[in-house]
Amino acid sequence: MVDLSKPWDWKTNVSIKALAKPGMPALPTSPPVVSRGALYYGSDNDPNIYLWGGTTSKANTSFPGFIGPLPITFTMWSFNTHSHAWDHYDLSDSVPYRASSGAYAEVRDQHRSFYLNGQVDSGSSTQTMSLSLDTKIFQEGMIVIDHSNQTAKNISTKGLVGDRPRTRGRMQYIAGLGSHGILVLIGGNEKNVTDTKDQSLGDLVPMDKVHIFDVSSIYDDRINAGGSWYEQSVTGDIPERRVDFCLILARAIDTSSANIYMYGGRGENDAFFDDIHVLSMPSFTWTKVYQGNSGRYGQTCHRAGARTMISVGGASGTNLSTSGCDWQNKGLNVLDLSSLNWSTKYTMTTEDYAMPTAVTARIGGNAQGNATMVAPDGGFDQVGLAQLFGSDSIKISNTSQPAVTGGPVAARVRRAIIAGSIVGGTVFLGLALAIIWFLRHSLYHIWIGDLSQRIEMEGKGKCMSELPDKGVSWELPGNAPVELWSPTSPVSPLDTADFKHETKSDRDLGWRGETECEGDASKTEYVIDERDTESMKSRHTQVTCKELD
Numbered sequence: 001m002v003d004l005s006k007p008w009d010w011k012t013n014v015s016i017k018a019l020a021k022p023g024m025p026a027l028p029t030s031p032p033v034v035s036r037g038a039l040y041y042g043s044d045n046d047p048n049i050y051l052w053g054g055t056t057s058k059a060n061t062s063f064p065g066f067i068g069p070l071p072i073t074f075t076m077w078s079f080n081t082h083s084h085a086w087d088h089y090d091l092s093d094s095v096p097y098r099a100s101s102g103a104y105a106e107v108r109d110q111h112r113s114f115y116l117n118g119q120v121d122s123g124s125s126t127q128t129m130s131l132s133l134d135t136k137i138f139q140e141g142m143i144v145i146d147h148s149n150q151t152a153k154n155i156s157t158k159g160l161v162g163d164r165p166r167t168r169g170r171m172q173y174i175a176g177l178g179s180h181g182i183l184v185l186i187g188g189n190e191k192n193v194t195d196t197k198d199q200s201l202g203d204l205v206p207m208d209k210v211h212i213f214d215v216s217s218i219y220d221d222r223i224n225a226g227g228s229w230y231e232q233s234v235t236g237d238i239p240e241r242r243v244d245f246c247l248i249l250a251r252a253i254d255t256s257s258a259n260i261y262m263y264g265g266r267g268e269n270d271a272f273f274d275d276i277h278v279l280s281m282p283s284f285t286w287t288k289v290y291q292g293n294s295g296r297y298g299q300t301c302h303r304a305g306a307r308t309m310i311s312v313g314g315a316s317g318t319n320l321s322t323s324g325c326d327w328q329n330k331g332l333n334v335l336d337l338s339s340l341n342w343s344t345k346y347t348m349t350t351e352d353y354a355m356p357t358a359v360t361a362r363i364g365g366n367a368q369g370n371a372t373m374v375a376p377d378g379g380f381d382q383v384g385l386a387q388l389f390g391s392d393s394i395k396i397s398n399t400s401q402p403a404v405t406g407g408p409v410a411a412r413v414r415r416a417i418i419a420g421s422i423v424g425g426t427v428f429l430g431l432a433l434a435i436i437w438f439l440r441h442s443l444y445h446i447w448i449g450d451l452s453q454r455i456e457m458e459g460k461g462k463c464m465s466e467l468p469d470k471g472v473s474w475e476l477p478g479n480a481p482v483e484l485w486s487p488t489s490p491v492s493p494l495d496t497a498d499f500k501h502e503t504k505s506d507r508d509l510g511w512r513g514e515t516e517c518e519g520d521a522s523k524t525e526y527v528i529d530e531r532d533t534e535s536m537k538s539r540h541t542q543v544t545c546k547e548l549d
Contacts, residue, residue, distance in 0.1 A: 029070060032051075052104070102117050138193055141154045141156060245297065256374065257283070258281045259278050259355075274295045299314030
C-alpha cells in the first residue's frame with residue numbers, strides 16, 4: 001500500500017506497506033496467486049476490491065504461500081479494504097471457465113464490471129491442468145458482473161470479433177455519453193478460436209479503429225444479441241500495434257473533449273514502447289505527446305487527483321533475469337498529464353487538469369478545452385454512435401460498411417443489429433498487486449498485495465486499468481461539417497440531380513428509414529441529416545444519395 005495523502009519521492013522517502021494474507025479458516029482455500037487477472041472496484045460505496053480470473057504461473061512455484069490452480073468455483077475473489085478480509089464467489093454456472101489476459105473495465109456508478117474474451121491455459125483451473133504448456137485457448141464472450149448481487153452474465157461477442165477473440169487489449173469507461181456511458185476498446189491481439197497454439201503476440205489488432213460499447217444496451221433486449229457495439233475510424237498519429245499497455249482518462253474542464261492516455265506496451269519483433277498517445281473524442285484523433293527511450297510493458301496506470309498519473313511496475317524485456325522487471329527500484333513513476341513531465345516526486349497537486357498544448361494544436365481550443373474539432377474527420381461511421389455523442393455529423397459510405405453488427409444501429413441507412421463484446425483491459429499481477437484507492441475526504445492509497453510476486457519469464461506483467469472518477473453527467477457538443485437542410489424544406493442542399501431522395505419525419509423519434517440509391521453502388525454514398533424541432537415533438541430526417549467524384 002502506498003499512501004497518497006502525503007508527498008513522497010520514490011528515490012528517497014516513499015513508504016510501501018505490504019499486507020500479508022491472514023489465515024482464513026472459514027474459507028475452503030486461500031486466495032490464489034495469479035497473473036493476468038483483473039483487479040477493480042465494484043461501486044463507489046463498496047469497500048471491496050475484486051479479483052477476477054487470472055492464471056497460475058509455473059514460475060512462482062518456489063515462492064512462499066504458492067498454491068496451484070483452483071477449481072472454477074473460485075473465479076472471483078474480494079478483498080475488504082476496511083477489515084482486510086477475503087471472500088470468494090461461485091459464478092461457475094454463468095461462466096464455466098476462468099480466463100486471463102482479457103480486456104476489462106469497471107463501471108462503478110452502475111455497480112457493474114466487464115471482462116472481454118481472454119484465454120484459458122494450463123494454469124487457469126484444476127479442470128485445465130492437463131493442457132500442455134504451449135496451449136492457449138482464446139475465449140469468446142463478454143462477462144457482465146452485477147456487484148449489487150454478485151451475479152454474472154456471459155453475452156455474445158460474435159458480432160464484434162467473429163471467430164477471432166482478443167487478448168491483452170485495454171478498455172476504458174467514459175461516463176455521461178448516452179444514457180449510461182460507453183466503453184472504449186483499444187488494441188490487443190487476436191486469433192481464431194480453433195487455434196490453440198501459443199503464438200506469443202499472435203495477430204496484433206490495428207490501432208486506426210476503435211470499438212465503442214453502449215452500456216445502456218445491457219439493460220434491455222439488446223443484451224440478448226450481445227449488446228450494441230460501434231466501430232469508428234481514427235485519424236492522427238496512429239500508434240503502432242501493441243499489447244500490454246495501460247490507459248487512463250482525463251476530461252477537458254469544459255467537457256468539450258474526453259482524452260484517453262495510452263502509455264507503453266509491447267509490439268512486433270520485441271519492440272517495447274516508451275511513448276504516450278492521447279485519443280481525443282469526439283474527434284477520434286490520436287496525438288503522440290511523448291517519446292522516450294526506456295520501453296515498458298505490463299505496467300499499470302492510475303489517476304491521482306486531477307492531473308497526475310502514477311505508473312506501477314512493468315518490464316522492459318522478455319527475459320527478466322537479464323533485463324529486469326523495472327529500472328525504477330520502487331516500481332513507481334509520476335507523470336503530470338498537462339505538462340507531460342515525468343518525475344520521481346508525488347506532490348498532491350490541487351491544480352485543475354489542463355489540456356496539453358500538443359493535443360489542442362490538433363483538435364483546437366485551449367488549456368480549458370473549447371475544442372473546435374468536435375466530430376471525426378469525415379463524420380461518424382455509424383448513426384447510433386453519433387447519437388451517443390450528441391452529434392449530427394454523419395457520413396456513411398456504402399463502399400465501407402462497418403464490420404460490427406448487432407444492436408440497433410443504422411448502417412447504410414438501414415436497420416442493423418450490432419453484436420457485442422466485452423470491455424476491459426488486461427491485468428497482470430506479477431511482482432505485486434497494485435491499485436489506487438481513493439478514500440473519502442481526499443485520501444489516496446495504492447494497495448499492493450502479495451497475490452503474485454513475479455512476472456512470468458515469458459514477459460507477462462501486471463496491469464490494471466484506472467479506477468475511474470465518479471460518474472458525471474456531461475455532453476460532448478457536435479457541429480455538422482455540412483450545411484443543414486431546413487426542416488421546412490423537403491429538399492437537401494446537396495446535389496441530387498441524378499439520384500432519388502427521400503424525406504420523412506416521425507412523431508416518436510424512432511424512425512431511421514430505408515433508402516436505396518440508384519446507379520453504381522460503388523460510386524454512391526448516403527448522407528444523413530437529422531435534427532429535432534424546437535418543440536422536440538418531431539424529428540426530421542433527410543436521407544439523400546450523392547454521386548461520388
